Amino acid sequence: MFLVKQAEEVEARMKRIAATKGVIGTLVVNPDGVPLRSTLDQSMTLQYAGQLQNLVALARSTVRDIDPQNDLSALRVRAKNYEIIVVTGDYLMITIQKLPE
Amino acid sequence: MFLVKQAEEVEARMKRIAATKGVIGTLVVNPDGVPLRSTLDQSMTLQYAGQLQNLVALARSTVRDIDPQNDLSALRVRAKNYEIIVVTGDYLMITIQKLPE
Numbered sequence: 001m002f003l004v005k006q007a008e009e010v011e012a013r014m015k016r017i018a019a020t021k022g023v024i025g026t027l028v029v030n031p032d033g034v035p036l037r038s039t040l041d042q043s044m045t046l047q048y049a050g051q052l053q054n055l056v057a058l059a060r061s062t063v064r065d066i067d068p069q070n071d072l073s074a075l076r077v078r079a080k081n082y083e084i085i086v087v088t089g090d091y092l093m094i095t096i097q098k099l100p101e
Numbered sequence: 102m103f104l105v106k107q108a109e110e111v112e113a114r115m116k117r118i119a120a121t122k123g124v125i126g127t128l129v130v131n132p133d134g135v136p137l138r139s140t141l142d143q144s145m146t147l148q149y150a151g152q153l154q155n156l157v158a159l160a161r162s163t164v165r166d167i168d169p170q171n172d173l174s175a176l177r178v179r180a181k182n183y184e185i186i187v188v189t190g191d192y193l194m195i196t197i198q199k200l201p202e
Contacts, residue, residue, distance in 0.1 A: 065152060
Protein backbone atom coordinates (compact mmCIF):
# COMPACT_ATOMS: atom_id res chain seq x y z
CA MET A 1 0.00 0.00 0.00
CA PHE A 2 2.85 2.35 0.86
CA LEU A 3 4.20 2.30 -2.71
CA VAL A 4 0.77 2.98 -4.18
CA LYS A 5 0.35 5.95 -1.82
CA GLN A 6 3.82 7.27 -2.76
CA ALA A 7 3.06 6.92 -6.48
CA GLU A 8 -0.24 8.78 -6.01
CA GLU A 9 1.61 11.58 -4.18
CA VAL A 10 4.14 11.84 -7.03
CA GLU A 11 1.31 11.91 -9.59
CA ALA A 12 -0.57 14.64 -7.70
CA ARG A 13 2.59 16.69 -7.25
CA MET A 14 3.44 16.41 -10.95
CA LYS A 15 -0.04 17.54 -11.95
CA ARG A 16 0.19 20.59 -9.67
CA ILE A 17 3.62 21.53 -11.08
CA ALA A 18 2.58 20.86 -14.70
CA ALA A 19 -0.39 23.21 -14.24
CA THR A 20 1.86 26.08 -13.07
CA LYS A 21 2.23 28.97 -15.51
CA GLY A 22 5.30 28.69 -17.75
CA VAL A 23 6.04 25.03 -16.98
CA ILE A 24 7.11 23.28 -20.18
CA GLY A 25 7.47 19.81 -18.72
CA THR A 26 8.03 17.71 -15.63
CA LEU A 27 9.64 14.34 -15.15
CA VAL A 28 10.43 11.93 -12.34
CA VAL A 29 13.65 9.93 -12.61
CA ASN A 30 14.75 7.12 -10.30
CA PRO A 31 18.26 6.97 -8.77
CA ASP A 32 19.46 4.91 -11.76
CA GLY A 33 18.41 7.65 -14.18
CA VAL A 34 15.38 5.71 -15.45
CA PRO A 35 12.41 8.02 -16.12
CA LEU A 36 9.31 6.87 -14.18
CA ARG A 37 6.89 9.62 -15.24
CA SER A 38 7.12 12.43 -17.79
CA THR A 39 4.96 15.00 -19.53
CA LEU A 40 7.55 15.28 -22.35
CA ASP A 41 7.88 13.10 -25.46
CA GLN A 42 10.09 10.03 -25.20
CA SER A 43 13.23 11.39 -26.86
CA MET A 44 13.23 14.61 -24.77
CA THR A 45 12.50 12.56 -21.64
CA LEU A 46 15.49 10.27 -22.22
CA GLN A 47 17.75 13.20 -23.08
CA TYR A 48 16.87 15.19 -19.96
CA ALA A 49 16.97 12.10 -17.71
CA GLY A 50 20.42 11.05 -18.91
CA GLN A 51 22.01 14.52 -18.91
CA LEU A 52 20.62 15.59 -15.57
CA GLN A 53 21.56 12.36 -13.83
CA ASN A 54 25.24 13.06 -14.63
CA LEU A 55 24.93 16.70 -13.63
CA VAL A 56 23.26 15.81 -10.32
CA ALA A 57 25.99 13.23 -9.61
CA LEU A 58 28.73 15.84 -10.19
CA ALA A 59 26.88 18.50 -8.17
CA ARG A 60 26.43 16.02 -5.31
CA SER A 61 30.15 15.16 -5.29
CA THR A 62 30.97 18.91 -5.34
CA VAL A 63 28.87 19.43 -2.19
CA ARG A 64 30.25 16.32 -0.47
CA ASP A 65 33.91 17.06 -1.33
CA ILE A 66 33.54 20.39 0.42
CA ASP A 67 31.58 18.95 3.38
CA PRO A 68 31.12 15.13 3.60
CA GLN A 69 28.25 15.55 6.12
CA ASN A 70 26.26 17.64 3.66
CA ASP A 71 24.15 16.62 0.65
CA LEU A 72 22.66 18.14 -2.47
CA SER A 73 19.00 19.14 -2.07
CA ALA A 74 18.34 21.01 -5.34
CA LEU A 75 19.98 22.20 -8.53
CA ARG A 76 18.84 24.98 -10.84
CA VAL A 77 20.25 25.30 -14.36
CA ARG A 78 19.31 28.62 -15.98
CA ALA A 79 19.63 29.09 -19.72
CA LYS A 80 18.71 32.27 -21.64
CA ASN A 81 14.97 31.60 -21.81
CA TYR A 82 14.18 28.68 -19.50
CA GLU A 83 15.29 27.06 -16.25
CA ILE A 84 15.63 23.43 -15.21
CA ILE A 85 14.87 22.81 -11.54
CA VAL A 86 15.94 19.48 -10.06
CA VAL A 87 14.84 18.51 -6.54
CA THR A 88 16.67 15.50 -5.17
CA GLY A 89 15.34 12.85 -2.78
CA ASP A 90 14.34 9.21 -3.24
CA TYR A 91 13.94 10.17 -6.90
CA LEU A 92 14.74 13.26 -9.01
CA MET A 93 11.81 15.61 -9.51
CA ILE A 94 12.65 17.66 -12.61
CA THR A 95 10.75 20.73 -13.81
CA ILE A 96 11.51 22.71 -16.97
CA GLN A 97 10.09 26.21 -16.79
CA LYS A 98 10.06 29.09 -19.30
CA LEU A 99 11.51 32.34 -17.93
CA PRO A 100 9.25 35.40 -18.05
CA GLU A 101 10.09 37.49 -21.18
CA MET B 102 41.81 51.76 -19.41
CA PHE B 103 38.96 49.41 -20.29
CA LEU B 104 40.48 46.55 -18.26
CA VAL B 105 41.03 48.79 -15.25
CA LYS B 106 37.38 49.91 -15.43
CA GLN B 107 36.21 46.29 -15.69
CA ALA B 108 38.35 45.24 -12.73
CA GLU B 109 36.93 48.11 -10.69
CA GLU B 110 33.40 47.03 -11.60
CA VAL B 111 34.15 43.45 -10.52
CA GLU B 112 35.65 44.72 -7.25
CA ALA B 113 32.62 46.92 -6.51
CA ARG B 114 30.20 44.11 -7.36
CA MET B 115 32.07 41.66 -5.11
CA LYS B 116 32.01 44.12 -2.21
CA ARG B 117 28.23 44.61 -2.60
CA ILE B 118 27.63 40.84 -2.70
CA ALA B 119 30.05 40.14 0.19
CA ALA B 120 28.14 42.67 2.33
CA THR B 121 24.80 40.91 1.75
CA LYS B 122 23.33 39.08 4.77
CA GLY B 123 24.22 35.38 4.87
CA VAL B 124 26.97 35.54 2.23
CA ILE B 125 29.85 33.30 3.33
CA GLY B 126 32.17 34.09 0.43
CA THR B 127 32.48 35.29 -3.15
CA LEU B 128 35.00 34.52 -5.83
CA VAL B 129 35.68 35.42 -9.43
CA VAL B 130 37.13 32.73 -11.69
CA ASN B 131 38.35 33.19 -15.26
CA PRO B 132 37.30 30.85 -18.10
CA ASP B 133 40.33 28.63 -17.40
CA GLY B 134 39.23 28.10 -13.81
CA VAL B 135 41.91 30.38 -12.37
CA PRO B 136 40.60 32.38 -9.39
CA LEU B 137 41.11 36.15 -9.92
CA ARG B 138 39.52 37.41 -6.72
CA SER B 139 38.24 35.71 -3.58
CA THR B 140 37.08 36.47 -0.07
CA LEU B 141 37.81 32.84 0.97
CA ASP B 142 41.13 31.35 2.10
CA GLN B 143 43.38 29.90 -0.56
CA SER B 144 42.55 26.22 -0.16
CA MET B 145 38.77 26.82 -0.19
CA THR B 146 39.19 29.16 -3.16
CA LEU B 147 41.08 26.56 -5.19
CA GLN B 148 38.60 23.82 -4.22
CA TYR B 149 35.53 25.83 -5.21
CA ALA B 150 37.17 27.17 -8.39
CA GLY B 151 38.18 23.70 -9.62
CA GLN B 152 34.96 21.91 -8.71
CA LEU B 153 32.64 24.58 -10.07
CA GLN B 154 34.52 24.95 -13.33
CA ASN B 155 33.80 21.28 -14.11
CA LEU B 156 30.19 21.58 -13.01
CA VAL B 157 29.63 24.70 -15.13
CA ALA B 158 31.20 22.97 -18.15
CA LEU B 159 28.84 19.98 -17.77
CA ALA B 160 25.81 22.22 -17.18
CA ARG B 161 26.71 24.25 -20.27
CA SER B 162 26.95 21.12 -22.42
CA THR B 163 23.60 19.94 -20.99
CA VAL B 164 21.95 23.18 -22.13
CA ARG B 165 23.67 23.16 -25.54
CA ASP B 166 22.95 19.48 -26.23
CA ILE B 167 19.26 20.22 -25.80
CA ASP B 168 19.40 23.50 -27.81
CA PRO B 169 22.70 24.45 -29.53
CA GLN B 170 21.54 28.11 -29.88
CA ASN B 171 21.13 28.45 -26.14
CA ASP B 172 23.70 29.00 -23.38
CA LEU B 173 24.03 28.65 -19.63
CA SER B 174 23.46 31.92 -17.75
CA ALA B 175 23.43 30.73 -14.12
CA LEU B 176 23.66 27.65 -11.93
CA ARG B 177 22.45 27.24 -8.35
CA VAL B 178 23.63 24.31 -6.22
CA ARG B 179 21.59 23.97 -3.02
CA ALA B 180 22.89 21.89 -0.14
CA LYS B 181 21.14 21.40 3.23
CA ASN B 182 22.31 24.68 4.77
CA TYR B 183 23.89 26.80 2.05
CA GLU B 184 23.63 27.56 -1.66
CA ILE B 185 26.29 28.17 -4.30
CA ILE B 186 25.21 30.64 -6.99
CA VAL B 187 27.29 30.81 -10.18
CA VAL B 188 26.63 33.53 -12.74
CA THR B 189 28.39 32.94 -16.04
CA GLY B 190 29.74 35.52 -18.49
CA ASP B 191 33.28 36.62 -19.36
CA TYR B 192 34.20 35.14 -16.00
CA LEU B 193 32.39 33.07 -13.33
CA MET B 194 30.96 35.13 -10.47
CA ILE B 195 30.50 32.68 -7.57
CA THR B 196 28.62 33.43 -4.34
CA ILE B 197 28.27 31.03 -1.40
CA GLN B 198 25.31 31.95 0.76
CA LYS B 199 23.96 30.45 4.02
CA LEU B 200 20.30 29.43 3.81
CA PRO B 201 17.95 31.00 6.40
CA GLU B 202 17.49 28.55 9.35
